[in-house]
Amino acid sequence: MEPSFFDSFLHSPSASSYTRIRRPPMPIAHLTLELRIEAAQSLKDRRQVLRSLKDRLRSAFNISVAEIDPTDLWQTATLGVVAISSSRDYLTGLMKQVESAATRIANNHGAEITDSFVDFLD
Helix, strand or coil, X not given: CCCCCCHHHHECCCCCCECCCCXXXXXXXXXXXXXXXXXXXCHHXXXXXXXXXXXXXXXXXXXXXXXXXXXXXXCEEEEEEEEECCCHHHHHHHHHHHHHHHHHXXXXXXXXEEEEEEEEEX
């Protein structure tokens, strides 16, 4: 097999073989939050609650937040929260903090988190 263009950067002129750099896999945490928005009387109310929740979580933590399983039902929503780090312990603590903050923010906006669960990809 012929070396690729990028492998040539790893080649040492004095060595007769190619050196491959191996990095340990970085864990990815995925938190799923299922919400019930009792105060929502329209899709506009629903969007307002979700936008506020997503914006506050993003500004407080170094995470990505998006609505998953989009639906036109006014009073339900599912959010996905993702973070990556070199430490699984850090991610576990971070996801607990995010869940706690999300519960507090949702309650302040007339919503509640009905279910949540965390998955890790290693």
